[in-house]
Amino acid sequence: MPDAPVKVLGFAGSLRQGSLNRMLLRAAVELAPAGMTIETFDLSAIPLYNGDVEAQGDPPPVAAFKDAIRAADAILVATPEYNYGVPGVLKNAIDWASRPPSGSALIGKPAGIMGASPGGFGTTRAQLQLRQVFCFTRTLPLPQPEVLVARAADKFDAGGRLADEKTREFVRLLLVALQEWTLRLRG
Numbered sequence: 001m002p003d004a005p006v007k008v009l010g011f012a013g014s015l016r017q018g019s020l021n022r023m024l025l026r027a028a029v030e031l032a033p034a035g036m037t038i039e040t041f042d043l044s045a046i047p048l049y050n051g052d053v054e055a056q057g058d059p060p061p062v063a064a065f066k067d068a069i070r071a072a073d074a075i076l077v078a079t080p081e082y083n084y085g086v087p088g089v090l091k092n093a094i095d096w097a098s099r100p101p102s103g104s105a106l107i108g109k110p111a112g113i114m115g116a117s118p119g120g121f122g123t124t125r126a127q128l129q130l131r132q133v134f135c136f137t138r139t140l141p142l143p144q145p146e147v148l149v150a151r152a153a154d155k156f157d158a159g160g161r162l163a164d165e166k167t168r169e170f171v172r173l174l175l176v177a178l179q180e181w182t183l184r185l186r187g
Ligand SMILES: Cc1cc2nc3c(=O)[nH]c(=O)nc-3n(C[C@H](O)[C@H](O)[C@H](O)COP(=O)(O)O)c2cc1C
Pocket: 013, 014, 015, 016, 018, 019, 020, 021, 022, 080, 081, 082, 083, 084, 085, 116, 117, 118, 119, 120, 121, 122, 123
């Protein structure tokens, strides 16, 4: 019997309309292989983490984010790099999703990581930091391939479509590897 389709939840750690990472995520949706679907979640409505608020119950956008992660077989994160690290928007959303630590939606969840930057290193340092965060949340990031989109402003067309053929191929390879990784972990 063929494997059940792999459902992926994608999110980008940037809120701005013209975000390179949101465009990269849209490219992934377009390039998803057969047997994979990618839905996206917009982090804009997630408030700043506050333990007092959490104690009253998760705000609706947080509950929706956690539910969407639980409903997915894997997550796909498009991270910008801010000051050599993960942007606060993304870290904050992961912090909410990591609660409670004993039973969070992130535990055991396969994860693909990619990122785009106008600079020359393509979010290398942010991606490594994200892998470190996923150690504590017991999330299972795909080890390879890395998708580090450097000089990203040159790789999308005026309509925001990923136009660079090599980068499109890297994204395809990542998605196929994430699919295999998820099926392997599904057991
Ligand atoms: C506060 C801040 C810090 C940044 N630090 C880095 C950095 O360390 N490395 C890098 O490659 N780009 C850095 N940038 C540039 C971002 O890569 C660039 O703004 C990128 O477009 C952000 O992603 P987005 O297009 O998805 O919003 C920084 C930008 C901001 C606003």
